[in-house]
Amino acid sequence: MRGTRSWRCLGVIGLLALIGALLAGCGGATTGSSSAEDQAAATTAPLQPTATVADSTPVAAVATPSTTGPQVRSPMASTPPATPPLAVGGSIMPAPQGSGRLTAEEVQIYQPNELGVIPVLQYHVFVTDESKLDPFTTTIDRFTAQLQWLYDHNFFLISMESFISNRIAAPPGKHPVVFTFDDASPGQFRLILGKDGALVPDPLSAVGALEAFIAIHPDFGRGGFFAVLPSNCFAMPAEPDQMPYCERKLTWLAERGYEVGNHTLGHQDLFDVTDDVFAEQVGGASRWVREHVAGPGSMGDVIVMPYGNYPDKETHQEQRRMLREGFRFEGQEIRMRAAFMVGAEPSPSPSSLLWDPLFIPRIQTSDEVLDHWFEAFVSGSVILYVSDGHPGTVVLPTPLPSQLGAELDPDLIARQGKTLVNYHPGNQP
Numbered sequence: 001m002r003g004t005r006s007w008r009c010l011g012v013i014g015l016l017a018l019i020g021a022l023l024a025g026c027g028g029a030t031t032g033s034s035s036a037e038d039q040a041a042a043t044t045a046p047l048q049p050t051a052t053v054a055d056s057t058p059v060a061a062v063a064t065p066s067t068t069g070p071q072v073r074s075p076m077a078s079t080p081p082a083t084p085p086l087a088v089g090g091s092i093m094p095a096p097q098g099s100g101r102l103t104a105e106e107v108q109i110y111q112p113n114e115l116g117v118i119p120v121l122q123y124h125v126f127v128t129d130e131s132k133l134d135p136f137t138t139t140i141d142r143f144t145a146q147l148q149w150l151y152d153h154n155f156f157l158i159s160m161e162s163f164i165s166n167r168i169a170a171p172p173g174k175h176p177v178v179f180t181f182d183d184a185s186p187g188q189f190r191l192i193l194g195k196d197g198a199l200v201p202d203p204l205s206a207v208g209a210l211e212a213f214i215a216i217h218p219d220f221g222r223g224g225f226f227a228v229l230p231s232n233c234f235a236m237p238a239e240p241d242q243m244p245y246c247e248r249k250l251t252w253l254a255e256r257g258y259e260v261g262n263h264t265l266g267h268q269d270l271f272d273v274t275d276d277v278f279a280e281q282v283g284g285a286s287r288w289v290r291e292h293v294a295g296p297g298s299m300g301d302v303i304v305m306p307y308g309n310y311p312d313k314e315t316h317q318e319q320r321r322m323l324r325e326g327f328r329f330e331g332q333e334i335r336m337r338a339a340f341m342v343g344a345e346p347s348p349s350p351s352s353l354l355w356d357p358l359f360i361p362r363i364q365t366s367d368e369v370l371d372h373w374f375e376a377f378v379s380g381s382v383i384l385y386v387s388d389g390h391p392g393t394v395v396l397p398t399p400l401p402s403q404l405g406a407e408l409d410p411d412l413i414a415r416q417g418k419t420l421v422n423y424h425p426g427n428q429p
Ligand SMILES: [Zn+2]
Pocket: 010, 011, 012, 182, 183, 263, 267, 306, 307
């Protein structure tokens, strides 16, 4: 079991020696904007193009993520259902064959629940030496063991795009999981010479380990969102000999279903900077991703907030507006489709009233934190998203578990262009 310090912020590798100072100054409850108050302060204008935010989204209902360590997910557990779930609309199974829905038999087998939570795991530094573990690192062996645990417990790795656009196509019965990798440190993706002299991912880097796992378990899904720092680019500062492979790695990732996104140009703490600095750091990184990564894996419009910090709600409302509504930078329109916090719980479903694409929580990946959440997933104290396999429908049990009652808004689901489908668990067709 690792230490008990919360992973409220992340230091750039070169600053690991300054972790103590970073922890003291980079996040937590004082400056992090992951609190309910901060979210309530943000406007609720819908983001293009996903139309996932209701005008009436009660973001204030989102609980304050833990600042001290793992915490039982509180928003659902502490929020009573506003109305009896059965009062909502929607059709009852069975659905006709070939309609893009599960049959009545299938729905009883898979028991979908597409308002459950989705874990977004947050990885930073990868090492192979256990003695170098600290709250910011994972060993490749531990990472592989985590992959195995997720696979064995019916999780399915999905892309960032399918998650934030609410087009989740995990197979029926599976729990979607999203991987995020911050900072582009070299242990995340190292290229080495293979047997035939070609460059291949080092199996002792995260990408190599993940590829090896997927090769053995092709039904695990595929994905991984890399919030890169351009100056690191999977090389610096620890492995400068990897720097010549920067462009090749970015291309390799994008060609294989991975995604590359925004973490600002220079790991800028965005809590208290000028509007110009905000625009340069966010817009500049968006431009860098656009210029260096092609295809659907180029996601400079999805940002992981350095240290989990958002512009101060008291003094930088304009930057909060820029983050949500977009801004011009060097002649380009910059608009973030999603932003991720540092902590500290699974994400609401994109079909939930609690979903706000600009304040998406993530889960740290220290042993202590993962042990906590994995146990909660197994025990059922946290209700996981269970896919029906079809992005166009939101399939829910009736009655809905009480923890999820306050998250259901049939009108929101309809505005998302989805069909709400209810079923009675245990009913024989
Ligand atoms: Zn970072």
